[in-house]
Every structure is written in C-alpha cells, then in structure tokens.
Amino acid sequence: MLANYGYTDGSGDYFLTIDTDQCDGCARCITACGENVLEMAKDDYGKLVAKVRDQVAPKLSYVCLGIERGCSRREKSCQTECELNAITLTW
Amino acid sequence: MFVAGIDIGSRAAKAVVMEDGQVVSHAIIDTGAESAKTADKVLREAIRPVGLSLEDIEYTVGTGYGRCLIPFANDNISEISCHAKGVNWCMPSVRTILDMGGQDCKAIRCDAMGRVVSFVMNDKCAGGTGRFLEVIADILRVPLEGIGELSLESKEPIPFNTICAVFAKSEALTLQKRGVAKSDILAGLHEAIATRAYNLLRRVSPEPEFTISGGIAKNAGMVAKVKAKLKLEPVFWDEPQIMGALGAAVFAAERSALAASA
Numbered sequence: 001m002l003a004n005y006g007y008t009d010g011s012g013d014y015f016l017t018i019d020t021d022q023c024d025g026c027a028r029c030i031t032a033c034g035e036n037v038l039e040m041a042k043d044d045y046g047k048l049v050a051k052v053r054d055q056v057a058p059k060l061s062y063v064c065l066g067i068e069r070g071c072s073r074r075e076k077s078c079q080t081e082c083e084l085n086a087i088t089l090t091w
Numbered sequence: 092m093f094v095a096g097i098d099i100g101s102r103a104a105k106a107v108v109m110e111d112g113q114v115v116s117h118a119i120i121d122t123g124a125e126s127a128k129t130a131d132k133v134l135r136e137a138i139r140p141v142g143l144s145l146e147d148i149e150y151t152v153g154t155g156y157g158r159c160l161i162p163f164a165n166d167n168i169s170e171i172s173c174h175a176k177g178v179n180w181c182m183p184s185v186r187t188i189l190d191m192g193g194q195d196c197k198a199i200r201c202d203a204m205g206r207v208v209s210f211v212m213n214d215k216c217a218g219g220t221g222r223f224l225e226v227i228a229d230i231l232r233v234p235l236e237g238i239g240e241l242s243l244e245s246k247e248p249i250p251f252n253t254i255c256a257v258f259a260k261s262e263a264l265t266l267q268k269r270g271v272a273k274s275d276i277l278a279g280l281h282e283a284i285a286t287r288a289y290n291l292l293r294r295v296s297p298e299p300e301f302t303i304s305g306g307i308a309k310n311a312g313m314v315a316k317v318k319a320k321l322k323l324e325p326v327f328w329d330e331p332q333i334m335g336a337l338g339a340a341v342f343a344a345e346r347s348a349l350a351a352s353a
Contacts, residue, residue: 001206001207001208001209001210002208002209002210002295003209003210004209004210004211004212004294004295006211007213007215008290009215015211015294044168044169044171044172044207045172045206057212057214058214058215059215
C-alpha cells in the first residue's frame with residue numbers, strides 16, 4: 001500500500017509516501033529522523049510498518065525538513081537509512 | 092448471526108447491521124459531543140426497526156474519527172481500509188474512491204479484494220469539506236440539501252480564488268450583497284472544491300471504476316463537477332454515506348468468523 005501523508009498548499013506539494021509493501025519494519029527511519037516525524041504502528045492488516053505520526057500529518061511541511069531542502073545536507077535521513085527505498089518525499 | 096459496523100465521523104455517525112453477508116439495516120445520525128454515547132445511540136437506531144437488542148450483535152467494529160472511543164467495539168479499523176472494504180462489498184468493480192466527508196476528504200485506490208493500494212487524506216483544513224458547504228449554505232440561506240441542485244442552474248459560475256473556509260465565507264457574503272445570483276456563487280465554490288478533490292485523486296493514480304462516498308456524494312452539483320474534471324463516470328450504491336460503516340460491518344463479519352474458527 002502507498003500511504004501518502006501530507007498535502008498540497010499554496011506553496012507546493014508536500015507528500016511523504018511510505019510503500020508499506022516494501023517496508024519491513026526495521027525502524028531505522030525512525031531513529032534517523034531528527035524531527036520525530038515517523039513512528040511504527042500496525043496497519044489494518046496487522047503488519048508493523050512506519051507511518052507519519054497523526055499529530056504531524058496535518059502540519060508535515062512545518063515539521064519535516066524535506067530531503068531536497070533540508071535533510072540532503074545531513075548525514076542520515078529516513079530516505080538514506082531505508083535500504084528498501086520504501087520512503088519518498090516530494091520536496 | 093448479527094454483526095455491526097459503526098462509523099463515528101466528525102459530523103455524522105453511521106451504523107450498519109449485517110446478518111450472513113446481507114445488510115439488515117442502517118442508521119445515520121448527527122455526531123454528538125461524546126463518541127461513546129453517539130455510538131450507542133446510532134447502533135440502537137439501526138437495530139430498533141428490525142426488532143433486535145444490543146445482545147444480539149456478536150461482533151462490532153468501529154471506524155472513523157471517533158473509532159477509538161467506542162467502548163463496546165471489539166475492534167477498530169481505520170476509515171480508509173473500511174471504505175475500501177465497504178465499496179468492494181457492494182461494488183466489486185470499483186478501484187478508485189473519493190470520500191468527501193464532514194471534515195476531511197480522502198482519495199483511495201483499492202484492488203479487487205478491497206485492500207487499499209494507495210491513499211491520501213486531506214485533513215489539514217476545512218476548505219472543501221462538508222462542514223464548509225454547511226457554512227456556505229447557511230450564509231446564502233439555502234437548505235444544505237438544495238445547494239448542489241441550485242449550483243447546476245448557474246449560467247456564469249463565479250471563479251473563487253480561495254477555498255479557505257474563512258476567506259470564501261466573506262467572499263461569498265460580499266458577492267451576495269452585490270446581488271450576484273446564489274447559483275453562480277455556489278457553482279464557483281463547487282468548482283473550487285472539485286478542483287481540490289481532483290488534485291487529491293491524482294495522487295493515487297485513479298483507475299476506473301470510480302465512486303464517490305460520504306455525505307457530499309449526495310450533492311448532485313459536486314458529483315457533476317468531479318465527474319467533469321476526472322472524466323470518469325462515477326457509480327453509486329443506494330446509500331453512499333454509509334460506506335465506512337458498511338466496511339466496518341464486513342470486517343466484523345470476517346473477524347467474528349475467524350474468532351469462531353480459532
């Protein structure tokens with residue numbers, strides 16, 4: 001399942017997509033994120049996968065720095081840590 | 092054996108009762124302040140006409156915004172999975188669902204089994220939701236049930252730059268004072284909301300067949316606008332507003348069967 005978190009607002013598209021079929025629940029993305037955007041939770045089919053925290057989803061672009069604009073300068077990000085390429089960001 | 096699905100939405104609560112894979116009855120009420128009381132009330136409303144008591148319901152699944160607050164539910168499942176399940180049960184050929192609810196809007200793509208393939212949800216702001224239409228209907232003094240039909244009568248829709256609920260409200264007021272026809276104001280707002288719904292749908296790569304669920308699916312004006320944008324003919328079941336509760340009831344039937352065999 002492609003779980004799209006985020007929104008489009010006046011300044012652009014801000015979506016963080018997690019491919020839960022790829023995600024193996026290793027949780028390395030969660031420790032990699034300095035902004036505490038992600039958490040592990042069971043989806044409705046009982047699989048433990050990464051998701052954007054409920055409190056963060058409606059304000060995603062204010063919490064998550066994005067890869068292009070922010071995290072690409074860091075040593076680690078959810079995306080670099082995910083060997084399965086399950087996480088994509090639009091900004 | 093009877094099972095129930097209860098969907099506590101932000102504006103309306105829905106309950107569906109099923110027996111042996113058939114819908115026995117359903118009910119829709121306004122959501123009250125307390126989810127627990129609302130859940131109890133909507134389920135009682137659903138079982139009363141068919142002469143059942145609460146003890147007859149063997150398994151209940153809760154869904155929706157208030158799903159964690161239903162004390163008597165055996166399980167709770169997200170409204171996204173429930174919508175896909177419900178739609179798949181009554182319209183198995185549907186792959187794309189646009190759920191237009193009271194305070195959020197969701198686009199879901201599902202597979203032939205009713206499992207979610209991709210979803211996106213807009214719950215960031217009230218623009219383009221049922222609540223927004225309620226506010227506008229109130230300002231223009233048109234019954235909520237009539238705004239869709241009225242918008243279809245428009246000859247010259249007024250383009251709205253914003254669907255921020257607060258700004259659009261004052262813009263609509265100004266236009267009305269200037270003597271612009273209500274139908275033109277409504278048509279413009281419906282257009283703006285449909286554009287937003289379309290953008291949401293694009294994220295999940297829509298495929299035929301397509302359906303609209305939620306309370307706004309009963310708004311003919313919105314259905315026409317979304318259809319024109321997406322260029323897909325939507326299909327409908329009898330009651331589009333209960334898809335979430337229906338899916339919860341189908342999950343309840345599956346899970347109670349699983350529990351019985353274990």
